[in-house]
Amino acid sequence: MDLLTALAAAWRLLTTFDPEVYFVVWTSLKIAAIAAILAALAGIPLGMALARSRFRGRGAVLLLLNTALALPTVVIGLLVYAFLSRRGPLGGLGLLFTPTGVVIGQFLLALPIAVHYAHAAVQGLDPRLFLTIRALGATRWQGAKKVLAEARFGVMAAVVAAFGRTIAEVGVAMMLGGNIEGFTRTMTTAIALQTSKGEFELALALGLCLLAVALVVNGGLFALQRVPR
Amino acid sequence: MTPAYRLEEVGFAYGPREVLGVRHLEIPAGQVAALVGPNGSGKSTLLHLLAFLAAPSRGALFFFGERIAPDRVPAPGRRTALLPQNPYLFHASVRANVLWGLKIRGVPPTIREERSRYALALVGLSGQEERYALALSGGEAQRLALARLIALEPEVILLDEPTNHLDVETRLRVEQALLAWVRERGTTVVLATHEVAQAYRLGAAVWQLDAGQLRAGEPDNVFRGRLVPGEPGVFDTGRVRLRVHPPPAPTACLRIGPREIILSREAPETSALNCLAGRVVRVELVAGDEIQATLDCGEPVVTVITQESWHRLGLAVGQPAVASFKASAIRPC
Numbered sequence: 001m002d003l004l005t006a007l008a009a010a011w012r013l014l015t016t017f018d019p020e021v022y023f024v025v026w027t028s029l030k031i032a033a034i035a036a037i038l039a040a041l042a043g044i045p046l047g048m049a050l051a052r053s054r055f056r057g058r059g060a061v062l063l064l065l066n067t068a069l070a071l072p073t074v075v076i077g078l079l080v081y082a083f084l085s086r087r088g089p090l091g092g093l094g095l096l097f098t099p100t101g102v103v104i105g106q107f108l109l110a111l112p113i114a115v116h117y118a119h120a121a122v123q124g125l126d127p128r129l130f131l132t133i134r135a136l137g138a139t140r141w142q143g144a145k146k147v148l149a150e151a152r153f154g155v156m157a158a159v160v161a162a163f164g165r166t167i168a169e170v171g172v173a174m175m176l177g178g179n180i181e182g183f184t185r186t187m188t189t190a191i192a193l194q195t196s197k198g199e200f201e202l203a204l205a206l207g208l209c210l211l212a213v214a215l216v217v218n219g220g221l222f223a224l225q226r227v228p229r
Numbered sequence: 230m231t232p233a234y235r236l237e238e239v240g241f242a243y244g245p246r247e248v249l250g251v252r253h254l255e256i257p258a259g260q261v262a263a264l265v266g267p268n269g270s271g272k273s274t275l276l277h278l279l280a281f282l283a284a285p286s287r288g289a290l291f292f293f294g295e296r297i298a299p300d301r302v303p304a305p306g307r308r309t310a311l312l313p314q315n316p317y318l319f320h321a322s323v324r325a326n327v328l329w330g331l332k333i334r335g336v337p338p339t340i341r342e343e344r345s346r347y348a349l350a351l352v353g354l355s356g357q358e359e360r361y362a363l364a365l366s367g368g369e370a371q372r373l374a375l376a377r378l379i380a381l382e383p384e385v386i387l388l389d390e391p392t393n394h395l396d397v398e399t400r401l402r403v404e405q406a407l408l409a410w411v412r413e414r415g416t417t418v419v420l421a422t423h424e425v426a427q428a429y430r431l432g433a434a435v436w437q438l439d440a441g442q443l444r445a446g447e448p449d450n451v452f453r454g455r456l457v458p459g460e461p462g463v464f465d466t467g468r469v470r471l472r473v474h475p476p477p478a479p480t481a482c483l484r485i486g487p488r489e490i491i492l493s494r495e496a497p498e499t500s501a502l503n504c505l506a507g508r509v510v511r512v513e514l515v516a517g518d519e520i521q522a523t524l525d526c527g528e529p530v531v532t533v534i535t536q537e538s539w540h541r542l543g544l545a546v547g548q549p550a551v552a553s554f555k556a557s558a559i560r561p562c
Binding site for chain 2: 126128129131132134135136137138139142146149150
């Protein structure tokens with residue numbers, strides 16, 4: 001089968017709203033979004049704190065953080081697998097090859113990204129902001145909320161970038177989800193499987209969906225970065 | 230009356246280097262007090278101590294008679310409010326900028342709106358509520374920052390160079406808004422400025438800070454301008470020309486103490502090369518028994534003379550007078 005016929009078949013799958021295709025898309029979006037939101041919820045406060053505090057070993061933490069940004073997905077998959085597999089410390093929870101397992105792995109993958117973006121956003125704020133907040137009598141908590149509001153575009157970029165990472169990765173989803181049809185099969189794992197089976201239509205259809213998501217995500221990031229500050 | 234602040238042997242150090250030393254300072258309540266000094270003289274540091282944004286490294290600080298223990302410094306911004314040099318405006322509307330400080334204090338929404346309207350009116354920003362704060366001009370931004378403080382109705386307002394970078398007209402407007410506020414509410418204001426004239430215009434009490442040390446006595450008159458090329462010993466401020474001897478190295482700033490100036494009704498026949506004619510704009514009793522008279526000679530000129538001399542001259546506010554001083558009494562800053 002040549003590429004063109006495959007593309008045409010893929011297009012047909014998408015336009016006829018093939019349930020298999022859309023179920024995979026839905027699973028993907030759901031898992032990636034949950035993981036990204038959790039990573040943002042944990043990572044944004046961490047990034048803000050990292051930007052505002054001075055402690056011994058802060059440089060080392062930043063170095064580790066930057067390294068973690070480039071962590072291969074399969075390494076995270078491997079580590080979490082070791083914890084979740086039946087003989088692992090958390091094996092009793094039975095989370096391996098479940099959507100929750102994938103969420104845990106993708107959360108760890110996206111966490112450094114969320115921390116990094118939030119750190120950069122707060123670091124980039126005008127230093128006079130912090131004095132002004134204190135001088136107006138804010139408590140720590142009120143001040144943090146104001147900082148978050150002033151860094152809102154950078155913080156939103158943290159969420160978007162985290163989602164961009166979780167939706168597009170394949171290693172974690174494959175190793176921790178196991179590509180179980182109707183359960184943990186995501187767009188990326190499905191593409192890998194269908195391609196190895198030589199069934200290009202479904203792979204291409206999902207690839208197109210993934211591209212569309214990537215376009216939306218990056219469009220969002222692009223727009224956020226161009227907002228006048 | 231209990232002073233708003235009393236400082237005894239207070240010092241502040243960054244690491245081993247002490248950047249501020251105040252042996253004794255009492256700031257009266259319900260008035261405008263001014264701290265004068267060049268940039269880097271420790272004015273901002275002192276204001277931060279008074280705003281409780283920093284704790285002194287030594288000495289005792291009393292706030293309305295109450296000793297402030299180093300481990301129990303009041304939360305900044307509750308009873309005091311500081312307008313930092315170059316204040317930051319939030320990325321929001323003018324209105325939202327004023328409301329935030331009230332919101333975090335739990336002021337009910339209707340009162341918030343009322344106070345915000347009042348404060349914005351006081352600084353002349355009524356009708357600008359919905360504008361984006363960052364779209365304001367420099368003068369408007371400064372006035373907004375002031376309104377943001379005023380709306381909090383603190384007991385003490387601390388202002389760090391509040392009219393820096395403002396044009397003359399805006400500066401006067403801000404000053405007037407401030408004075409109106411103080412009179413109405415009995416708020417204590419501490420103003421840090423490098424402008425001696427402004428300090429005297431606003432301050433009932435004026436102190437001078439020099440290299441981190443609070444100096445007793447009144448600040449010098451400071452003239453900013455340039456030496457006129459080709460005319461040795463002539464300094465032009467744009468409003469008055471001064472004679473200075475010996476001609477100093479090129480400088481943009483000259484100073485003379487208020488006690489080195491002779492006040493007279495008419496231009497005297499003396500050896501003094503500088504005779505500035507003007508009008509008395511302000512008269513005040515200082516240090517108990519001396520008269521501090523401010524003349525507007527194009528530049529403001531502050532003089533201090535004894536009560537006896539003052540009564541002999543029989544001058545009053547609004548009358549013409551002449552300030553004379555020797556060319557050799559002027560020093561570069």
